Amino acid sequence: MKYLALAAGMLAASAAVAETPELTVYTYDSFVSDWGPGPVVEKAFEETCGCDLKFVGAGDGAALLARIKLEGERTDADVVLGLDTNLIAAAAETGLFAEHAVTADYDMPVDWTDPHFVPYDWGLFAFVHNADRDAPANFRALADSDLKIVIQDPRSSTPGLGLLLWVKAAYGDEARAIWDGLADNIVTVTKGWSEAYGLFLEGEADMVLSYTTSPAYHVIAEEDTSKAAAMFDEGHLAQIEVAGVLASSDQKDLAGAFLQFMVTEAFQSAIPTTNWMYPVVVPEAGLPEGFGDLPAPDRVLLAPVDSAAAMRDEALAEWLDALSQ
Structure with missing residues (x-):
């Protein structure tokens, strides 16, 4: 009888595991690192969903879209988290993303009405330096200096792409000349943000x-x-990071619940001190004290979502041409 009871218990446990739904979220590597939001978000969401939340690191933000395009409807992902406003038009054009029904009282530089993607944090691109060093006040001054910089590849990294669009938004037709000047300042171009910052x-x-x-x-x-x-007088480009549900997901209700969870206190309160970005919905306790002393630029630049793809292609061609000289 003991063996029958043991066998029955094992079968019951196996059935319980089999009945636990799994939600697979593709995201960028730093999100799922030990110090990133992933562990906090996973624990908090699993406490409410009765599911197994599985994060899969897939390089940097731009690499996420490339992977989803490659996998298409065969992808194992239910949700993609880590695209940004410079990529969502291209992502929507694939037809791979479902519409969402999430509502929230957002606090961002722009009104949000996108039908496919839900924002979860935002920030402003900038060059970080040691505080005891004088910093240039704009891209022209940086190009004229002997300062050495590390940037990310715009073909695999959302910050790298953001830099291209930042220069393009600030200088328009003069962007190519800016890159000609910056070329000899660049020490290396890394695949993603983590490598560059390291x-x-x-x-x-x-x-x-x-x-x-x-x-x-x-x-x-x-x-x-x-x-x-460093604060640049041309202004700083805003990046808004988003997540979307794959139309091919067989866990659409659970995926939709995760997107709604992203704009709750449990998720948003983790963003400032794990992803080191601004939350899209300010937590009840406000921002951490260290955020109060951060500099604010005189101008916030935005790359138009509907023309980001064309803007990206032109900016990428200018960047590649300048760095190949």
Whole structure:
């Protein structure tokens, strides 16, 4: 009888595991790192969903879209988290994403009405440097300096793409000349943000493309005030990061619940001190103290979503041509 009871127990446990729905979310590597939002978000959502939330790191943001395009309807992903406003038009054109029904009281630089994608954080691109070093006030001054910079590849990285669109939004037809000037400042171009920031911290460059919020990490997590974000008088390009549900998902209700969870207190309160970005819905307690001292640019630039693809193609061609000289 003991063996029959043991066997019955094992069968019941196996059935329970089999009945637990699994939600697969493709995202970028830093999101699922030990210090990123992934572990906090996974624990909080699983406490409410009765499911197994599975994050899959897939490089940087731009690499996510490339992977989804390659996998198409065969993808294992239910949700893609980590695209941004510079990629959502191209993502929607694939026809691979379903519409959502999420509503929230957003606090962002733009009104949000996109039918396919839900925002979860936002930030402003900036070059981070050691605070004891004088920083240039614009791209022209950076190009005229002997400062060495690390940037990310726009073909695989959303910050890298953001830099191209930042220069294009600020300079228009003069963007190519800016890249001609910047070419000899670039130490290397990395695949993603993590590699670039690591090289900067190791002293391999004077500045790294990141965000105005990056110094807050050093202040809050390390009690280190030695990093600063350079303020450029051309303005700073805003990045809004988003998530969307795959139309091929067999867990659409659960995926929709996850997108709605993204704009709740449990998710949004984790963003400032794990992803080091601004939340799209300000938590009840407000922003952490270290965020209050962050500089604010005089101008916030936005790349129009409907023309981002054409703008990206032109900017990428200018960038490749300038760096190949």
